[in-house]
Amino acid sequence: MIAHYLPYLKLLLKGVCVLSFIAVSAMFLIWLERKVSAKVQNRLGPMITGPHGSLQSIADTVKLLLKENIVPSGADRLTWWLAPFFVTVPPVTAFLCMPFGPTFIVRDLNVGILFICSITSICVLGIFMAGWGSNNKYSLLGGMRSAAQIISYEVPLLLSALVVIMEAGTLSMQGIVHAQEPCWFFLKPNLFVAFVIYLISATAEVNRVPFDIPEAESELVAGYHTEYSGMKFAMFFVAEYTNLFIISAVAASLFLGGWLGPIRPSAGWFLLKAYVVIAFLMWIRWTLPRVRMDQMMSFAWKVLTPVALLNVLVTGWLLVAKG
Amino acid sequence: MFKMITYVFSGLLSILKGLGITWNNMFRKAVTLQYPLQKPVMTERFRGLVDLIPEKCIACSQCVKICPTAALDLTSAVNPETKKKSPCTFVFNGELCCFCGLCQEVCPTSAIFLNNIYEAAYYKHEDMLKIDLLKVDKYAHLAPKKACPCSKTSETRK
Amino acid sequence: MMEYEELIINMGPQHPSTHGVLYLELKLDGEVVLDCRPNIGYLHRSIEKIAENRSFVQFMPFTDRLDYLASMNNNLGLCLTVEKLMNIAVSPRAQYLRVIIAELNRIASHLFAVSTFAQDLGAFATPLFYALRDREKIIQIFDHICGQRLTYNYMRVGGVSGDLPAGVDALIKEYIPYQRKMLDEFETLLTGNVIFCARSKNIGVLSKETAIKYGVTGPNLRASGYKWDLRKDEPYLVYDKFDFDIPTGENGDSWDRYIVRIREIRESLKIIEQALGGLPEGDPVAKVNKVFRPNGETYMCTENPRGELGFYIVGDGNIFPYRLKIRAPSFSNLSVLSAMVKGLNISDTVCALGSLDIVMGEIDR
Structure with missing residues (x-):
C-alpha cells in the first residue's frame, strides 16, 4: 500500500525541497545584493539584524507578510490578483529539470532546456497582467515595455542555447552537462560568444540593469509593480530573484560545466558556479546606467540576433567539418 | 559595418573600465557610520539646540x-x-x-x-x-553626558 | 479608422526623479512626449515677502533655504548686494575666504548635480554615493567653519561670521588633490561609458539662441556654447586675480551640460588652490548687530552653481527692505524644459530634466 504511494510522496518531498530552496535562495540573494551594493558604494549595508545583517531578509519577509494588501480603486480585480501567481509559478516550475547533481534532479526531461526557456517566458504574461490590472499609467507603460523587451530578447537567448544544443547533441540538461565532461563549453570560442550573448539576453529577460526598463525607477517609479504592496509585492520580488538564480544556474549548466568538478559534492560545484554568475550580474547592476527602450530593442535585433545567427552558422559548419 | 564593430568593442571596453572602478571600490573601507551605535564627534562650532x-x-x-x-x-x-x-x-x-x-x-x-x-x-x-532655558537639566533626556562643545578634532570617522 | 487618445501622465510632485516637488504634466503619445507643462509652487514659503519684515542679518538664514545645495553662494549674493547698496568695504581676507568658500560650495553642488543626473539615467546609486562621499569632505570643512552641514548662514554683510578655525586650511589643502583623483575615477565610471553617452548625447538639445531667449544661465548656458560667466565677465570679489578657464560645450545636449559641470569642478579646484596660496592676513569677521538703513535700490548678480543669482533690493530708509526680489537661476532654467523635451520619450525627458539641475527651493522660493 505504502509502496504504491511512495513515488507520489517522493515527488511531494521534492516539491517541498524546491519551494524551500527557492524561498531561502531568494532571501539569501536579496541579502547578497544589498551587501554587494554596499561594498561597491563604500557602505556597510545591513549590519544590525544577525551577524552582518544576515537575518535582515527574514525580518523584511515578516514585515511584508504583516503589511496591508492595498487594492487600487478601479483595478481589474481578477488580473490584478492573478498576476503575482503568473509571475511566481513559472520560475518555480523551471526547477523541474535543474541538474543539481548527477542524480540530484527532479525529472530529467529529454526536452529540458526547451522546457526551461519556454516556461520562464510565461512570466511576461504575469508582468503584463500586473501592468494592465493596476489601473496605473506607470504600470501600464512598464508592462508594455516588459512585453516588448522579453519577446525581443527571447530570440538571441534561444539562438545561443541552440549552439549548445548543437554541440551537445541533446536537449536534456543532464545530457548537456555530460557532454561537457571533456571540456567546459565556454572554453570553446564559438560557445564563448554564445555565452556572452546568453548572459546579455538573460539579463534583459529578468529585467536587471542595464535592461531594467520595465521597472525603471527614475522614469516609471516602480513600473508594473508600483501598486502592489505586502505579500503580493514580495511575490514579485521572490520571482525576480528566483529568475536571477535560474538564468545563472542555466548559464552554469549550459556553459560552465554544471555540476562537474574535481571533487565532490557535485551540487556544491553547481551552486558555486551559479553564484559566481549571480555575483557578476550584481556587480554589473551596480555599475552601469540604464539603456533606453529603443536602444535596447535595436541592440537586440541589430547586434545580438545577427551575431547569434552567425554563431549558429559557424557552429554548424564546425560540426560538419569535424564530421 | 566596421564602424559598428569598433563602436561595440569600444563600448565593451568602457563598460569594463567602469567595472574596474567598482571592483576597486569594493575593497575600500566603508565611509559610513553605524549611526545609533557609533556617533560622530561634533565640531567645535557646531550649532545644535x-x-x-x-x-x-x-x-x-x-x-x-x-x-x-x-x-x-x-x-x-x-x-x-x-x-x-x-x-x-x-x-x-x-x-x-x-x-x-x-x-x-x-x-x-x-x-x-x-x-x-x-x-x-x-x-x-x-x-x-x-x-x-533657565532650567538646568532641560536637555538631560537628550544627552546623557553634560552638553558642552567638546571636541576640536576632525576625527569624526572611526 | 482608429481613434487616438493622448495619455496624460502626472509626473510628480512625488516622483523619484523630479528633484523635489516638481509636478510635470506630460501629454504622451505612447511614450513620446507631445507636451510638457511644469507646475511649480509646492515648496512656496514666500521668502521674498518674509524679507520685507526682516533686517538683512535676520534674512541671511532664509537665503540658505533658497538653493539649499549652494547655501554659501546664496549668502554671498545677498551680502554683495547689501554691500553694494551701502558702499561697505570688505577686508581682503574676508574676500579671499568668500571666494574659497563659494568655490567649495560650487564643487559640492556640481558633484550633487552630476551624480543625480547619473541616477536619473539609471546608474542606480553608485555614482551618487561616490559623489556624496567626496561632497562629505566639503561638508565637513563647512561644519568646522560655520557649524552646520547644510544651512550655513556664514557670510555677513561686511565680512564673514568667523575666521577659518585652526587646521581647516590643512583640511582644504588635503581635499584638493583627493578630489582631483576621485573626479578622475568618477569620470572613468561615467564620462566614457557607452550607455551613458548613448543616453545623454543629442538628448535635450538646447541651442544658444533658445537658451538666451529663455534667460538660461550658468553651466546650462555655457554648455550651449555661449561663454558667459559672471566671475569673468563682471568680476566681483577678487575673481579677477585668479587664473581659470570657463569651460563651454558644443552642442548644448545633456552630455555637454554634464561635462561642463565636471570641468567646472576642476576649475574651481584651481581657484581654491590659488586663493589659499594668496590668503592675506587680517580680520575677516564682521560685526553682526550692525544696523543698515538702505535708501535707494540696487541689483547685484553673482554666479551661482546653477546660474545667475540676482538680488534686487529697494530700501526706503528703514532697517527692513521695502522690496527684495530674487532672480533665481533654476526658475529660468526650468522654463526652457517644455521647449526641450517635445518629441522625446519619457526616459529622455527625465534625462533632460536631470541635466538642467534644478533646485525647487529657489524656484518656488
Whole structure:
C-alpha cells in the first residue's frame, strides 16, 4: 500500500525541497545584493539584524507578510490578483529539470532546456497582467515595455542555447552537462560568444540593469509593480530573484560545466558556479546606467540576433567539418 | 559595418573600465557610520539646540530681537538690591528655531549658545514648543553626558 | 479608422526623479512626449515677502533655504548686494575666504548635480554615493567653519561670521588633490561609458539662441556654447586675480551640460588652490548687530552653481527692505524644459530634466 504511494510522496518531498530552496535562495540573494551594493558604494549595508545583517531578509519577509494588501480603486480585480501567481509559478516550475547533481534532479526531461526557456517566458504574461490590472499609467507603460523587451530578447537567448544544443547533441540538461565532461563549453570560442550573448539576453529577460526598463525607477517609479504592496509585492520580488538564480544556474549548466568538478559534492560545484554568475550580474547592476527602450530593442535585433545567427552558422559548419 | 564593430568593442571596453572602478571600490573601507551605535564627534562650532547659562544672562533681549524666527521669549526683572537685570522666564521654542546661531553671535556675555545636541526629538509636541532655558537639566533626556562643545578634532570617522 | 487618445501622465510632485516637488504634466503619445507643462509652487514659503519684515542679518538664514545645495553662494549674493547698496568695504581676507568658500560650495553642488543626473539615467546609486562621499569632505570643512552641514548662514554683510578655525586650511589643502583623483575615477565610471553617452548625447538639445531667449544661465548656458560667466565677465570679489578657464560645450545636449559641470569642478579646484596660496592676513569677521538703513535700490548678480543669482533690493530708509526680489537661476532654467523635451520619450525627458539641475527651493522660493 505504502509502496504504491511512495513515488507520489517522493515527488511531494521534492516539491517541498524546491519551494524551500527557492524561498531561502531568494532571501539569501536579496541579502547578497544589498551587501554587494554596499561594498561597491563604500557602505556597510545591513549590519544590525544577525551577524552582518544576515537575518535582515527574514525580518523584511515578516514585515511584508504583516503589511496591508492595498487594492487600487478601479483595478481589474481578477488580473490584478492573478498576476503575482503568473509571475511566481513559472520560475518555480523551471526547477523541474535543474541538474543539481548527477542524480540530484527532479525529472530529467529529454526536452529540458526547451522546457526551461519556454516556461520562464510565461512570466511576461504575469508582468503584463500586473501592468494592465493596476489601473496605473506607470504600470501600464512598464508592462508594455516588459512585453516588448522579453519577446525581443527571447530570440538571441534561444539562438545561443541552440549552439549548445548543437554541440551537445541533446536537449536534456543532464545530457548537456555530460557532454561537457571533456571540456567546459565556454572554453570553446564559438560557445564563448554564445555565452556572452546568453548572459546579455538573460539579463534583459529578468529585467536587471542595464535592461531594467520595465521597472525603471527614475522614469516609471516602480513600473508594473508600483501598486502592489505586502505579500503580493514580495511575490514579485521572490520571482525576480528566483529568475536571477535560474538564468545563472542555466548559464552554469549550459556553459560552465554544471555540476562537474574535481571533487565532490557535485551540487556544491553547481551552486558555486551559479553564484559566481549571480555575483557578476550584481556587480554589473551596480555599475552601469540604464539603456533606453529603443536602444535596447535595436541592440537586440541589430547586434545580438545577427551575431547569434552567425554563431549558429559557424557552429554548424564546425560540426560538419569535424564530421 | 566596421564602424559598428569598433563602436561595440569600444563600448565593451568602457563598460569594463567602469567595472574596474567598482571592483576597486569594493575593497575600500566603508565611509559610513553605524549611526545609533557609533556617533560622530561634533565640531567645535557646531550649532545644535539653543542653550543658556542663566547666571551669565543680563536679560538685554538682544537675542530675542535678532532671532529671525521669533523662537525666543524673555521676561526680565530688576533685582532691587543689586540693581541688576536678570531673566525671570526664558522660553525657547524648539520648533521655530532655524539653528542660525545669530543669538549666540549677538550675546554680549556669551550666556546663550548653541550646544552640540543634534538628536532633538521629543515625545510630546508641547514639550518642544516651550523649553525653559533657565532650567538646568532641560536637555538631560537628550544627552546623557553634560552638553558642552567638546571636541576640536576632525576625527569624526572611526 | 482608429481613434487616438493622448495619455496624460502626472509626473510628480512625488516622483523619484523630479528633484523635489516638481509636478510635470506630460501629454504622451505612447511614450513620446507631445507636451510638457511644469507646475511649480509646492515648496512656496514666500521668502521674498518674509524679507520685507526682516533686517538683512535676520534674512541671511532664509537665503540658505533658497538653493539649499549652494547655501554659501546664496549668502554671498545677498551680502554683495547689501554691500553694494551701502558702499561697505570688505577686508581682503574676508574676500579671499568668500571666494574659497563659494568655490567649495560650487564643487559640492556640481558633484550633487552630476551624480543625480547619473541616477536619473539609471546608474542606480553608485555614482551618487561616490559623489556624496567626496561632497562629505566639503561638508565637513563647512561644519568646522560655520557649524552646520547644510544651512550655513556664514557670510555677513561686511565680512564673514568667523575666521577659518585652526587646521581647516590643512583640511582644504588635503581635499584638493583627493578630489582631483576621485573626479578622475568618477569620470572613468561615467564620462566614457557607452550607455551613458548613448543616453545623454543629442538628448535635450538646447541651442544658444533658445537658451538666451529663455534667460538660461550658468553651466546650462555655457554648455550651449555661449561663454558667459559672471566671475569673468563682471568680476566681483577678487575673481579677477585668479587664473581659470570657463569651460563651454558644443552642442548644448545633456552630455555637454554634464561635462561642463565636471570641468567646472576642476576649475574651481584651481581657484581654491590659488586663493589659499594668496590668503592675506587680517580680520575677516564682521560685526553682526550692525544696523543698515538702505535708501535707494540696487541689483547685484553673482554666479551661482546653477546660474545667475540676482538680488534686487529697494530700501526706503528703514532697517527692513521695502522690496527684495530674487532672480533665481533654476526658475529660468526650468522654463526652457517644455521647449526641450517635445518629441522625446519619457526616459529622455527625465534625462533632460536631470541635466538642467534644478533646485525647487529657489524656484518656488
